[in-house]
Amino acid sequence: MTLRTLGALSVEGVTFRREKVLLLLAYLCLEGPQPRRRLAELFWPDATNPMNSLAQHLVHLRGLPGALAEDGPRVAAAMPCDAAQLRDLIRRGRHEAAAALYAGPFLDALTIPLGADLEEWVFDTRDAVAQAARAALMTLGAQAAAHGHAQQAGDLAARALTLPGAPPPDELDLPKLHHLLSLAGHPLAAQVERDARSLGLNLTAAPAPVSAPFAGREGELAALNTLTPGQTAWISGHAGMGKTALLEALARSGGWTVLAGRAAAPYATLSPLSAAPPTHPQAAHAALRDPHLRVAIDSWDAADPATQAALTHAAAARPGAVIVVTSRHHPPFDVDLHLNLGPLGPDDLRAHPELHARTDGHPVLVGHALRGQPLDLRLGARVRAYPDPVRDTFLLLALQDQPNLRATRAALNQDAGTFARTLAFLTTEGLTSETGRVYAAATTREHLSQIHVHAALLHLRLARALPENAAWPHYDRSRDLWEDHDETRAAHAARQHAHTHLRRGYPGQAAALLDTLAHLPALAVPHAWALIGVGRYQDALTRLSSLSAHDQQVGDALAARAVALVYLGRADEAVALAGQISGHGPDAAHAASVRAHAARMREEWDAARRHSQIAADLWNLHGDEEAHLTELGMAARAQVGLGAEPRTVFAPLLDRARDIPSARSRLLLNYVMLLGTLGQRREAEVLYPALMQALHEAGDTFGLANVHINRGVDAHESGDLTGAAEHYRAAIAHLRGTGNTRLLGVALSNLSEIDGNLSAFEDALTLLTGAGQHELVAQIRRNAQVQTGP
Incomplete structure (x- = not known):
């Protein structure tokens, strides 16, 4: 609950209307803990027994949950109050929130009679709270003006001038209000000018409209505008960090004189401050004695030595004026405020969210971008x-x-x-x-x-x-x-860069890189692995054939060839090559994986699980987490074949692979395809969007084709022939150039079955037969709906 005192008197969320009780609570909220006797004498000065009257009102306050905190002879409020919140917001520099909180004059709705002292407190507090709200509005107006938003500055100044409950603006506020209103061409500027004239104030002419854009630096502007007479501030920063732009914005906010550093003659920089240019130190010091003067010197480095000496003396003597100096260097004397400017941060440019990425927050570049100029x-x-x-x-x-x-x-x-x-x-x-x-x-x-x-x-x-x-x-x-000597080192660099892509789980990027260097035999094996990673198995075999006969028998080349062959369905050839690999290195891990894959093709689940686990252990031994997780996924597939629940074995692996795109995509692929095989198609359907995204991120064309074929089969079996055909065509598009005859033949045969094209169906089966996929051809013929013969 909150006590509302601005524009009304109530407790938020409660129908409580006893004005004197709420007035007592408001007093405690704003003035802090009070002795009971002091409260009694202030609120009931004419009562026969003031303490008794206080006790009765405290009884009512105790009925409001969380309203009071009592400690012996002292009483305090424990409930938030809008007026107190407004003051606190201003203290913390949250002027926009403070201005929004002001809903009307403090306790303006009171109808009960008050004693003289209490009435004076109400009126004084009303003025003070309204003046605080006016100050918040004027600060917002100054910031809007600093950023070149003249109309917004004028509107805020008009709100400040006409704020309900606020006293007439004084000689300090009138020049600021006039500046902001004139900047926007607001009609209330004439009224302010008349009020100032009646007080004997001479206001400066209306400032010219501002077109220079300015972003950020709200904190710096606020800090500079809170300097008091006699204080000195120093703004440092490298070239282009916005020192001059900050002073220009300060001038637009009103009440500041900005002087450019000049070294033409002694005191040349300070000459605009007096009718006659200063010719000696006393005259220069006199020009800085006015406590109403707020002067900013743009570039200490460019100022004449006499001006530098005068400013050094002023910083120590504090003659009256507020002085701000900019420089590329840190201050050579003590100052009250030192602002060291650097690039603008994302929060400074939150009104232009795309700007920080384009400019790195460099103030000069930000200015160019805001003006629509080339960076x-x-x-x-x-x-x-x-x-x-x-x-x-x-x-x-x-x-x-x-x-x-x-x-x-x-x-x-x-x-x-x-x-x-x-x-x-x-x-x-x-x-x-x-x-x-x-x-x-x-x-x-x-x-x-x-x-x-x-x-x-x-x-x-x-x-x-x-x-x-x-x-x-x-x-x-x-x-x-x-040059000739660059090619060898470039090949080594390309190999390392491609390996980084593979380790991060992006085989598509590795393949695209090494495709451009297909003429270099030294890159044949890493290129083949990248091609295998994206399902281009036939291309991988072709790339390996460019090796010499000797190099083709080296372990990593044998492993790459065996893996490509097993994924092409040529399991016997792959296992034979795997048998030539020994030891405990990565090549041996690939060999074990090949044996596991061949066992899965024959649905020998126990052998498949055992070989996959061996491969996973070898990858773990060599610290390859991506390969380790992928192979554990193969072991999980075999466990399901032995009766395990799919989610039980796959969920922990998917969680571990969150940050490894390639491993996650392969695990998801095996999991979703397995769910479809087991008839859990609804569960599989839920996972398809995440699977497709993971495969796209990994650049896995083989995986994408596999998904489309499986989804096509699901649609095919459910009678959605149009949807099935779309999926088969998408699979064929992904398989183009991959060399994966097995998947291409499946997609072509299924599509021709839907189209009723017997010739295309037979051509697809001929393709598969030529690739040695005899068992698959027999399965397709058994399942085919097209009659291929009597």
Whole structure:
């Protein structure tokens, strides 16, 4: 429950109407714990027995759950109150929430007579709460003005001016209100001007409309606007971090004078503050004595030495004015507030959610984006003007998401001192972070890609300097410039990059990469494994045939060939090759997996489980979690064949494979297909969306084709021939180029059966027969609905 005192007097959610009781509760909420005697004398000054009157009202308050906290002679409120919440919100800088909470004047609905002291408290509190709400509205208006939202600033100022229950604005508020109202061209600006004139105040002319966009920095603006007379603030940051933009926004918020640092003559920077330019220290100090002056000096580094000396003296002497100074460096003297600006964070740009990803929060780039200008407009021009070594350092850093500084220095052939100075220069220029990361590097890369030869040369220099496990993307982008000695190292880098894809569970990406290097025999085996991973088994056999006769007998080549053969349904050939592999390495794990697969094809479940478990144990021994989980899935399939419940054996494995796409996709595939085989089609249907997504993420074309064939069979058997045909055609599209004759023949024969095309049906069976799939052909003929002969 909450006590409502703004615009009404009630307890939220309770029909309680005793005004004096609620007034007592409001007093306790706002003034804190009170002695009982003090309350009695304040609320019942004319009563015969004030303590008795208090006791009676406390009885009523005790009837409100959680209203009171009593401690001997003292009484306190334990219930939230909207007026107290408003004050707390303002203290915490939550001005928007505070303004929204103000629903009307404090205790404006009171109808009971009050003693003089209590009445004075009500009126004073009403003014104070309303002034707090007005201050919140004016702060919001100043922030809107700072960000270039003139109309919003004017509307907020108008609300502040006409706030119910608020006293007339004083000489401090009138200039701020006039500034915000004039900025928006609001008709109430004329009224404020008349009120100011009656108080003898001279208001500045209406400011020009603002078109410069500004985002973020709400916290910095609020901190600067809360500085009090005599205080000094310092704003530091590298070039482009928004120091000048912050001062411009501060000026738009009202009440600030912004001066540009100038070194033309002594005190040139401070000359606009007085009728005659200062010519000696006393005159400069006098210009900073006005406690109503709020002055910001843009660039300490550009100011003349005499101005710097005057500002140093003012920071120590506190003559009266609020002083803000910007610089690329930290303050050389003590200040009351130091703001060190860096890139804007995602929260600063929450009004423009796509902007941070495009700009990395770099203030200059944010400004360009808000104005609809190319992000390269200013930074690109600056970079092009730098000497070649500096420019190439920047570009080499921009080509890397996480720069390798050692490799970058090697690519530049710079000594450590030169490279460190160059990097420091780029950082102070606001082009890179302290770690060498280029802001909005994607934009630089996009522009660089338009200069193909120069970009390729930079990529090649990086590729040669980076470790092999990070070099491939740069070799890939510099192929046209490879020299003979680059090809061997590029092949090693490609092998490592493809292996990373395979380990992460993305065989499709590995296959796509190695497809482009099919002319290199050194990559035949990793290429074959990638092709097997996406179900292109015949392509894998073809790739392995490019090896010499000797290399084809090496363990990893034998294992890859055996796996490809068993998935093509040529189990006897696969088991024979597996028999040539010995030891306890990865090749032996593949050999055990081949034997398990052959046993599953013959539905010899105990042998299948045993060989799959051996393979899983070997993979676990070598730390390959993806292969370990995949093989455990095969063992789980065999356990179901021996009578286990599918969910019992598959659920723990799926949970373990959450972050390994390839393993998860294979486990899901086996689980869902198994459910369909067991007739649990409703359970399988629920899992199809997750399965399809997992297979797409893993790039598993074989798995996708398998799913479509199984779904086609389900639709076929239930009489949905149109749906079945769609699934079979989708499977055929996925199988195109994979070399998987077995699945292709199944899809073609089933589709031709639906179409009633006897010739196509026989062609599909001929295809399967030629691939040695005699048992499958016999099964299809038994199940076929098309009559193929008398």
